[in-house]
Amino acid sequence: MNSDRSSLISALRAGDSRALARAISSVENRHSGWSDLLKDLFPHSGRARVLGLTGAPGSGKSTLVDQLAKLYRRQNCTVGIIAVDPTSPYTGGVILGDRIRMQDHFADPGIYIRSMATRGSLGGLARATSDVTTVLDASGRDVILIETVGVGQDEIDIVRLADITVVILVPGMGDDVQTIKAGIMEIADIFVINKSDREGAERVEREIRGLQSLAVRKDGWTPPIVKTVASEGKGIEGLADTIAGYDKYLQKENRALRKRVENWQDRLVEMLRDAMLEKARARLGEGSIERLAAEVAEHKRDPYSLIEEIAGK
Ligand SMILES: Nc1nc2c(ncn2[C@@H]2O[C@H](COP(=O)(O)OP(=O)(O)OP(=O)(O)O)[C@@H](O)[C@H]2O)c(=O)[nH]1
Numbered sequence: 001m002n003s004d005r006s007s008l009i010s011a012l013r014a015g016d017s018r019a020l021a022r023a024i025s026s027v028e029n030r031h032s033g034w035s036d037l038l039k040d041l042f043p044h045s046g047r048a049r050v051l052g053l054t055g056a057p058g059s060g061k062s063t064l065v066d067q068l069a070k071l072y073r074r075q076n077c078t079v080g081i082i083a084v085d086p087t088s089p090y091t092g093g094v095i096l097g098d099r100i101r102m103q104d105h106f107a108d109p110g111i112y113i114r115s116m117a118t119r120g121s122l123g124g125l126a127r128a129t130s131d132v133t134t135v136l137d138a139s140g141r142d143v144i145l146i147e148t149v150g151v152g153q154d155e156i157d158i159v160r161l162a163d164i165t166v167v168i169l170v171p172g173m174g175d176d177v178q179t180i181k182a183g184i185m186e187i188a189d190i191f192v193i194n195k196s197d198r199e200g201a202e203r204v205e206r207e208i209r210g211l212q213s214l215a216v217r218k219d220g221w222t223p224p225i226v227k228t229v230a231s232e233g234k235g236i237e238g239l240a241d242t243i244a245g246y247d248k249y250l251q252k253e254n255r256a257l258r259k260r261v262e263n264w265q266d267r268l269v270e271m272l273r274d275a276m277l278e279k280a281r282a283r284l285g286e287g288s289i290e291r292l293a294a295e296v297a298e299h300k301r302d303p304y305s306l307i308e309e310i311a312g313k
Pocket residue numbers: 055056057058059060061062063064094097149194195196197198228229230231232
């Protein structure tokens with residue numbers, strides 16, 4: 001093993017947060033040697049509990065993550081936080097708000113926080129997030145919390161890499177539950193109704209129960225509903241207990257492993273697709289896809305034979 005890499009890995013595994021930051025940047029930005037780094041880190045990963053938290057903008061995800069992180073620290077667990085911010089890169093109220101809250105943790109090396117604002121990055125946001133998760137996991141973090149706005153397919157892909165997915169809803173948003181993407185409802189292992197200090201929490205609960213009665217999960221798990229007021233720290237212990245309860249359920253009958261197999265199946269297909277495409281692009285040379293697209297559009301050649309030519313039969 002390259003000695004720079006090996007000393008980076010030893011430092012990272014010893015809990016050096018600067019080494020951790022360097023490794024994450026290298027993986028996130030695909031610096032040279034990023035995949036060798038991941039190859040060496042992977043055997044050290046697989047121990048952390050990965051929690052995905054998703055919900056509408058402003059539903060209180062960061063506040064909730066912050067409260068959970070504090071609670072896990074009290075239980076002597078080390079925590080890694082990945083805040084995936086799809087729209088605003090490091091500017092604006094959201095991130096500023098996060099920064100202010102996160103200052104609480106700056107003195108505590110047991111919490112490491114990373115913001116990702118890399119939409120359009122090489123390999124895609126979901127891939128980058130999963131690679132960063134592997135680095136945090138290998139660094140020995142006990143719990144990894146991933147915050148993401150529940151709006152699109154990317155977010156669904158991201159939370160799918162989690163062991164446990166928490167979907168956050170809030171009262172007072174009209175037909176809220178109906179408008180949340182169907183895909184998001186389906187991936188929830190636990191529902192949180194945050195901002196339960198507001199009117200309408202019962203109604204949201206009834207709506208979730210209504211949807212649950214229509215579709216039973218294939219593993220038979222009925223996602224529990226937990227009410228919280230994250231800004232006041234209310235309901236956080238109940239949420240942590242519910243998370244632990246689901247974790248226990250996952251450990252039985254090999255469910256956790258089965259879930260990871262499913263996740264890896266998707267990820268391997270994705271990685272393979274990326275790798276093959278990259279290879280084909282390299283073979284064809286810069287700009288050729290554009291040229292070939294023009295030829296197909298002008299009906300100078302058919303796309304079916306063309307793909308066979310490139311990919312082989
Ligand atoms: N009333 C009330 N306000 C809350 C509660 N939890 C969070 N808030 C407030 O809601 C606002 C948004 O909270 P955030 O934690 O930043 O929400 P978020 O979901 O992370 O927001 P984005 O990252 O922008 O999507 C903040 O002003 C919080 O103080 C709650 O339980 N009740």
